[in-house]
Amino acid sequence: MNQPAQQQEVPGVEKKLDPPADHGETSYRGSGRLEGKVAVITGGDSGIGRAVAIAFAREGADVLVSYLSEDEDAAETKRWVEEAGRRCVLVPGELADPAHCRAIVQQAVDEFGRIDVLVNNAAFQMSRESLDDIPDEEWDYTFQVNITAMFHLCKAAVPHMKSGASIINTTSINSDKPNPGLLPYAATKGAIANFTAGLAQMLADQGIRVNSVAPGPIWTPLIPATLPPDSVTEFGNQVPLKRPGQPAEVAPIFVLLASDEASYMTGGRYAVTGGTPIL
Numbered sequence: 001m002n003q004p005a006q007q008q009e010v011p012g013v014e015k016k017l018d019p020p021a022d023h024g025e026t027s028y029r030g031s032g033r034l035e036g037k038v039a040v041i042t043g044g045d046s047g048i049g050r051a052v053a054i055a056f057a058r059e060g061a062d063v064l065v066s067y068l069s070e071d072e073d074a075a076e077t078k079r080w081v082e083e084a085g086r087r088c089v090l091v092p093g094e095l096a097d098p099a100h101c102r103a104i105v106q107q108a109v110d111e112f113g114r115i116d117v118l119v120n121n122a123a124f125q126m127s128r129e130s131l132d133d134i135p136d137e138e139w140d141y142t143f144q145v146n147i148t149a150m151f152h153l154c155k156a157a158v159p160h161m162k163s164g165a166s167i168i169n170t171t172s173i174n175s176d177k178p179n180p181g182l183l184p185y186a187a188t189k190g191a192i193a194n195f196t197a198g199l200a201q202m203l204a205d206q207g208i209r210v211n212s213v214a215p216g217p218i219w220t221p222l223i224p225a226t227l228p229p230d231s232v233t234e235f236g237n238q239v240p241l242k243r244p245g246q247p248a249e250v251a252p253i254f255v256l257l258a259s260d261e262a263s264y265m266t267g268g269r270y271a272v273t274g275g276t277p278i279l
Helices: 047-058 071-083 098-112 136-160 180-206 222-226 229-233 251-258
Strands: 038-042 062-067 088-092 117-120 166-170 209-215 269-272
Touching: 038 047, 038 098, 038 136, 047 062, 047 071, 047 117, 047 251, 062 071, 062 098, 071 088, 088 098, 098 136, 117 136, 117 251, 136 166, 136 180, 166 180, 166 251, 180 209, 180 269, 209 251, 222 229, 251 269
Parallel strands: 038 062, 038 117, 062 088, 117 166, 166 209, 209 269
Antiparallel strands: none
């Protein structure tokens, strides 16, 4: 079943998404797998980030949610986290600013005393038909938000992480199968996969695990905000399951990678792609 043709202003908001996305609000059941942990989640106001925040909270974690400017979406995420009996701190701001990345980490430390899990999930994309259509500043901004911010966040967070801590980076099926219409975004996602694999080796002696999750087409506000209406209508039809995934279907792998059960899992890239293989 196709989605209705629709468009939103960047970065997109949940209330305009048709049909609404499923973040696990009524379905996710926790079992104490993250009890007492503290997590920082960028892009946690909506989409995959909201689903991860809800799942983490129901597994027993307190969370700091970083987001750009979508206050209403962020407040809804906070409501679900607090309904699960956990604390939620909201931090709006621009990840393209290295100082803001460092401020996010500092606020988490000030509020919670430590960081056990860092989820680098926020991303920017825009669809363009040709190389000439990509503005120079858009190329630079995509890299600043998607990969450079990840460097600054990790660099700031690692000194506050102990052995057993986990860093989880959201890459994409585009890291393996780049969509030419999303050239800057796809390039950053390849960089994230490489960054993750290298950082995992660098931090192994400290006992900090680093992994990435590679989603395929997941139904989030970013889709109608950055793709043309005809692409939105057909979104997800290209994968073997013939539909877009829901954020709730991505969150469980984040829970596993954040948990102590994944103690021997580091340097990996895990596909949630609706059946499309990645190498």
